[in-house]
Amino acid sequence: MIGRWAALALTLAVVWMPPAATGAEAPVVLVADPWCPHTCDPAEGSEGYMIEIAREAFGLSGIEVIYKTEGWSRAMRDVRLGRADGAVGALFDEAPDLVTHAEPLGMQVNVLVTLGDDSWHFEGWEGLAGRRVGAVSSYSYSAEIDAWLKDHPSEVQMISGSDAALRNLKKLMAGRIDVMLDDEAVVGDAVARLNSPRPVRIAGRLPGGSLHIALNPKRGERLAQILNRNIRALRASGRLATILERYDLSDWGRKTKR
Numbered sequence: 009m010i011g012r013w014a015a016l017a018l019t020l021a022v023v024w025m026p027p028a029a030t031g032a033e034a035p036v037v038l039v040a041d042p043w044c045p046h047t048c049d050p051a052e053g054s055e056g057y058m059i060e061i062a063r064e065a066f067g068l069s070g071i072e073v074i075y076k077t078e079g080w081s082r083a084m085r086d087v088r089l090g091r092a093d094g095a096v097g098a099l100f101d102e103a104p105d106l107v108t109h110a111e112p113l114g115m116q117v118n119v120l121v122t123l124g125d126d127s128w129h130f131e132g133w134e135g136l137a138g139r140r141v142g143a144v145s146s147y148s149y150s151a152e153i154d155a156w157l158k159d160h161p162s163e164v165q166m167i168s169g170s171d172a173a174l175r176n177l178k179k180l181m182a183g184r185i186d187v188m189l190d191d192e193a194v195v196g197d198a199v200a201r202l203n204s205p206r207p208v209r210i211a212g213r214l215p216g217g218s219l220h221i222a223l224n225p226k227r228g229e230r231l232a233q234i235l236n237r238n239i240r241a242l243r244a245s246g247r248l249a250t251i252l253e254r255y256d257l258s259d260w261g262r263k264t265k266r
Contacts, residue, residue: 035072036231038062038221039083040096042171044197045255046114046219047096049077049171057255058096058114061248062221065238066231079169081146087224093231098222102148107228108220111239115260116216118149121188121195121208123180128187130212140165142176142185149189150215173198181206191216193257218260 038059040047048056055063055075063073076092083095087106099116100108120130120141128139133156141157145166148154157164165185167175172190177198179185188195192210199208223231242248249259 033069033071035074036066036094036227037074037076037092038094038096039076039078039086039092041080041083042077043080043097043173043191043194045193045257046116046191047077050075057251057257058219060251061113061239061242062096062235064242064247064251065235068238068241069234071234077170079146080144081168084146084222087222090224090226092224093227094221094223096221098220099148099150099217100220103222105225107223107225107232109223109232109235109239111236112218112260113221113235113239114219116149116219117192118153118189118214118216119192119195119210120212120214121177121180121190122186122211124207124209126186126209126211128211130214136160136163136187139163139186140184141187141189142167142179143189144168144172144176147172150217153189153214174201177202177204177208180208187211193255 040056040059042049044054044056046056046058048054048059059073059075063075066073078086080095080097083092084098084103086092087095096113098108122128128135130136141164143149143157143164143166145168149157165179173194176185176188176190177195180188181202181204192213221235239248243259243261249262252259
């Protein structure tokens with residue numbers, strides 16, 4: 009009789025063992041807007057190099073990644089409300105109320121783009137007077153750029169939602185804006201996808217910053233530690249460089265020329 013009860017108790021212990029006791033950790037839910045090549049729409053064939061790096065970094069610690077695309081404003085809101093663990097593509101100081109890991113997951117280089125037959129060059133903010141600038145309302149470009157955009161609403165046409173780079177590029181082609189502001193790699197991807205016969209040119213480059221995952225504080229500190237450790241491991245093994253090469257990019261941490 010005692011043996012039968014002992015066997016039953018052991019069976020119940022196995023059945024009711026909580027997930028934490030098995031060593032398993034809940035998947036990490038990441039959200040981002042399509043901002044290719046940093047973060048892309050998987051339906052178009054690629055997740056983006058930042059998602060690939062994050063997936064492999066968490067994978068080294070046995071954590072599954074679930075990735076969803078949505079507008080940037082909604083992505084940040086979902087992280088703050090705990091509906092997602094992290095928004096991918098945030099500048100380091102973009103969201104002080106969220107947790108940000110130290111090791112960059114990517115780099116942003118801001119550019120001002122015009123049509124190919126426009127001879128204008130950026131030589132200072134005063135040179136943008138009278139020019140219609142296309143930007144994205146929910147993005148943070150840099151402290152300096154953000155301040156200029158806020159102080160010059162009459163010269164800025166803001167859009168929101170997904171695939172903003174491609175939509176602003178179409179506005180530029182249609183003559184509805186004179187200058188497009190976005191990340192250099194993102195503009196290059198949008199130009200390739202649009203495949204327009206009208207050429208565009210970079211009229212100026214402006215500092216951007218390192219790109220990270222803005223993490224919900226509930227799991228943020230632990231996930232940040234995992235990212236910091238495993239991004240360094242991916243770099244040391246050469247795996248990070250391999251991922252970036254598929255997107256025609258170089259490892260910013262290696263100080264190699266792009």
